[in-house]
Amino acid sequence: MQQSLVLKQALSWKMNQSLHQSIEILQLSGIELYDYVQKIAEENPLIEDIRPIDQQVLSQFHGETNAFENMNASKKNMYEQLKENVYMLSIPEDTLKxxxxxxxxxxxxxxxxxxxxxDWAANCQLTIEETEQALSYLQALDPPGIGARNLQECIQLQLKEMDCDYPFLEDLFEHHLVLIAEEDVSxxxxxxxxxxxxxxxxxxxxxxxxxxxxxxLEQEETEYIIPEAAVFREDGxxxxxxxxxxxxxIQIRDDILQMDMPKEGADFLKEKKKEVEMLEQAIQYRGKTLEQVLRIIVNKQLSFFEEGLTALKPLTLQDIADTLDLHVSTISRTISHKYLQTDFGILRVKYLLQRETRKGEGIARVVVKQYVHQIIADEDxxxxxxxxxxxxxxxxxYQVYVARRTVMKYREELGILSSSKRKRRTNGSND
Structure with missing residues (x-):
């Protein structure tokens, strides 16, 4: 009985160890996976070589043989990362930028x-209204909550991104936060x-x-941005x-396994061989899951690759999880820190997942925000x-049906002033 219990515990530990490794590897990027395997190879004498790069395939998309020349290998702090993302916003004036x-x-x-x-307005020689607009641009950057002036605003900015932007939040924060702490739903x-x-x-x-x-946005190690796969058109x-x-x-040294050695050494190599087998299984699971997930995303977003931003369709982690019969957390780990080479450049896979403006409409929020931006850009x-x-x-x-409040929300997220303030600025510039 005791032996059976010990066997079950040992088997459970092995399964947990294997599962933990599979989960850990699943969320690594390709270059991180290579580094991970390299570290294991340093302590495993059976691993002879690791071959991750096919230069011929790489040159098909990059037109050169050195994969690492296309990597962004510089270490960036929070301020540098945010400034890079500013260029993704449509800021009309250089003074505002x-x-x-x-x-x-x-x-x-x-x-x-x-x-x-x-003080911000005085330093930049702007009006308070212009400074508020600059703040709205800053708070539109990722991650949500950046640029908040206090914890309450930080939480509200994040809740807004989650569609929990209720008008009573200020009162809740000031007078009834205990209801959240006690999780008193009723x-x-x-x-x-x-x-x-x-x-x-x-x-x-x-x-x-x-x-x-x-x-x-802290980066303890150098981050390499390199795509896992490429999306391209071939023969239509x-x-x-x-x-x-x-x-x-992973290439193994079979010659060591065939050598005669004491039992202690043979047992050690046997354990190292199991380590390699578990590692290979985890890598295969990562590759299979990543391919399944990316194929669903690419097939769903084919119109985007054909036409661009306004053709992006709503797609969520839950949609993919339901299709593959996997947990949402598995899909989230799979696309974490993953990039695709496309005709639009190297894109974060997460960018291709967009929430719907309103359930049943079939239109992604980012598309409606682009329409709002275009309408304002074309106005008198x-x-x-x-x-x-x-x-x-x-x-x-565009046959897009949303509430006025939704338009206001998207306009504010784009960092665009209300019509009265836009008119005031226009009249001011004519004086």
């Missing part, structure tokens, strides 16, 4: 704004006249909020081709459009 850079430099290490709007629902499902979702999402978003068909470093091949500067008129144009031009 410089003000956003100043705001980034005014963040503390936790990502909070360490300067008053008045009392929270009754107090603010929401359903218990909404109250439960709010409590869950608040737990997911990070109190120090700047810490999420879209193809997905994986680079070899995505699934490194002397007669800027109100949020209601933008909503009507969305219906007329």
């Amino acid at each position: 410089q003000a956003v850079f100043f705001g980034i430099d005014s963040l503390n290490e936790n990502g909070y704004l360490d300067i008053t709007l008045e 009392a929270l629902a009754e107090k603010y006249a929401i359903t218990e499902d909404e109250a439960s979702k709010l409590i869950t999402n608040m737990k997911l909020c990070h109190p120090n978003p700047g810490k999420l 068909e879209w193809q997905l081709s994986f680079f070899n470093w995505s699934s490194p091949t 500067p002397g007669h800027p459009l109100s949020d209601e008129k933008i909503r009507m144009k969305l219906e007329d031009l």
Whole structure:
């Protein structure tokens, strides 16, 4: 009986060890996986070589033989990463862009704004309204919560990103935060006249909020940005081709296994062989899961590769998990730190997952935000459009049906002033 118990415990430990390794490897990028295997090889005499790179396949997409020349190997701190992402925002004026850079430099290490709007405005020679616009651009950067002036605003910015932007949040933070701490769903629902499902979702999402978003941009090691696979058109068909470093091949020294040696040495090598077998299984699982997930994403987003941003479709981690009958956390780990080589450059896989504007509409939020940006860019500067008129144009031009409040939310996320403030700035510039 005791022997059976010990055997089960040993088997359970082995299974847990194997599962832990599979999970760890699943979330590594190709170059991180190569480094991981290299470290194991240093302590395993059976591993002779690791071959991750096929230069011929690489040159097909990069036009050169040195894979590492296309890597971004520089170590970037929080401030540098945020400044890089500023160029992804549509900021109309250089003075505003410089003000956003100043705001980034005014963040503390936790990502909070360490300067008053008045001092920010004075340093950049802007009005308070212009500075507020610069702040809205800063707070539109990832991760959500960056640029907050206090913990309450930090949490609210993150909840806004999660679609939990309730009008009563300020009152909740100031007077009834104990309801969140005690997870009192019924009392929270009754107090603010929401359903218990909404109250439960709010409590869950608040737990997911990070109190120090700047810490999420810390980089302890050099980060290499290199794609796992390439999406390209060949003979009129879209193809997905994986680079070899995505699934490194391990070569074993069979000659050592065939040598005569004492039992202690033979047992040691036997254990090291099992280590290699577990490692190879974990690598195969990573490769198989990554391929399944990327193929679903690419097939779903083929219109994006054909037409660009406005053709992106709604797609979530849950959609992929349901298709593959896997847990959402597995899909999340699979796409973590993964990139694709495309005609638009190297894209983060996560970018191809977009939430829906409204359930059943079939339109990604990023697409509607692009439409809003285009409508405002085309408006008469002397007669800027109100949020209601933008909503009507969305219906007329793009057959997109959203509420005026949604238009306002997307406009603010784009860092664009309200129509009255845009008109005031236009009139001011004509004086």
